[in-house]
Amino acid sequence: MASFLNNLFTKNSKLNTEQLIQKKTILSFSFFFLFAAFAFLGWQWLRMQPADSGKTSTPLRKVLNTNEELFASILSDNNLAKTYPVSEAANPARVNGNLGMKTSFDTAKWVMNVIKAKGDTLKLKLDDIKKLPKTEIVFNFKCIEGWSQITYWGGVKFFDFMKAYNLSEEAAMKYLGLRTPDNEYYVGIDMPSALHPQTLLCYELNGKALPMDQGYPLRLIIPVKYGVKSLKRIGDMYFSNQRTPDYWADVKGYDYFSGL
C-alpha cells in the first residue's frame, strides 16, 4: 500500500510497467467512481426537489415548459391530424373518464357561459351553436394513457364559433379555459391550438347527439392534444393571457401543453 501511494507521486517514466498499470488503473477507477458518485448525487437531488401542486418537481417542469415552447413553434394550422373514412370509426366509441359529470345535471337548463374579456357573459344554448356551419371529423383520438381509437365527431369549428360571436378580442388572448358546470373538471389550452382548424365544439358522435357519458350536450374535440384536453360537458368558457387552470397539469403533474 505504501509503495502504491509512493507510486502515485512518482513520474510515470520512473515506474516499471507493472507499477504503471497499477497506478493508471487505480487513478482511472477513482475518477470513475467519483463521477458515478456525482451522477448518483445529482439524481438524488433531482428526486428531492420540491414538487408543484401537480407532483412534478421544478427542474422537470422547467424542461417540460421549454419543450412546450420548442414544440409549440412547429404547431401549424397546416399540420393536420390524419383523417379517415367514416366506415373506420369505432361505434360505440370508448368512454374513458367521467370527471366533472358525476353530479346530477338538468339538460333542459344547460347553457354555455362564455365569459368575455371585459367580464360580461354570453349565454348560449345548444341551438346557438348548431345554427353555425357544421364540421365533421374522423380522426385517431389519442389518450394520454397510450391507446388510440378512430372516432367520428360532428360540431362547429372553434375558429368559426369565435368569429360568429365576434370574439376576436378573446381570440387574441393567449389561453382558453373551459370547465364543467360543476367546476370539477377544467382544462387550459393555448389559443393557437384552440384555433387550429380541427378543433371542434362538438355535439355529435357517430352522426347522433352526444351520449351523456360522452359529454352531452357540448364538448370539446381537440385533435392536436391528448384526450384529457377534450373536456366533456362544457359549462364555462373563458379567456386569459395567463395560463388557465388545468386539472391534469395542476393536480396530477402532467405536461400543461400536452400537444400532439
Next chain:
Amino acid sequence: MKKIVKKHPLAIRWFHWFNFPVLAVMIWSGLLIYWANDVYKIGFGSTTLLKFFPDSFYKALNVPFRLSEGMAYHFVFMWLFFLNGIAYVLYTIFSGEWRLLMPNRKSFKEAWQVLLHDLRIRKGKPVQGKYNGAQRIAYTAIIIMGIGSILTGLAIYKPVQLYWLCNLMGGYKMARILHFALTIGYVLFFLIHIFQVIMAGWNNFRAIITGFEVKKTKNISPVADEKNDISDTEIIN
C-alpha cells in the same frame, strides 16, 4: 513482457458511461408510461406466451399509477439520450473510429465464428481486431436502434405536427409498437453485453474505464511490433 496499449479514447468512454444511466432512466420512465396501456404480448391465436408485463413485475418495480411522473422524466432525459447519441456518432465520424465499428465484408463470417466459439463449438480464437465481426455488427446495430428509438419516439410524441414522420414510422400505433420493441432490444443487448464482458475478463473491462489494455508481447524485445499490437490482442468483447 507486458505492455500498455491504448484502446478506448476518453471521448468514447464518456459517451459509453454517460449513456448507461441515461438509458436506464429512459427505460424505467418508459415502463411507467407503458403500464398505462400495457397491451403488448407474444403469442398466437388466443394463446399468450408472454405478456408485457406480468402484474408481479410491475409490483416488484413499483410501476403502477406513475404515468405523469414517467412522462415528465422521459421528456426530460430524452434530451440527454439524444445529445449524447449525436455526440457519439459525430465523434466516431470525425475521429475515423467508425472504420473500426462498421461491419465490413468479413464481419458476418467473423461474427459466425465468434458465435461458434462462444458456444464452445469451434476451437481456436476468431479473428479479433479492436472489435471482432460480432461486435462490429452489434455496435452498429445499437446505433441504428438508437436512431429508431428517436424517430419512433418523436412520431408518437408529436404525431400531428410531425405527421409525415408518424406516417413514415407506420402510423401512430405501429410507431408505439416499434418504440417498445426497440426497448426490449436494448434490454437483450444489455444482457448479452454483460455476459460477453464477463467472459472476456478483467483486461477487457478495465479498458472501458482506463482506456488501455495490457498486452503480453510474444517477443522478448521490449520494442513491440506496432503492426501486431491489435491482431495479437486477447479476445475482447
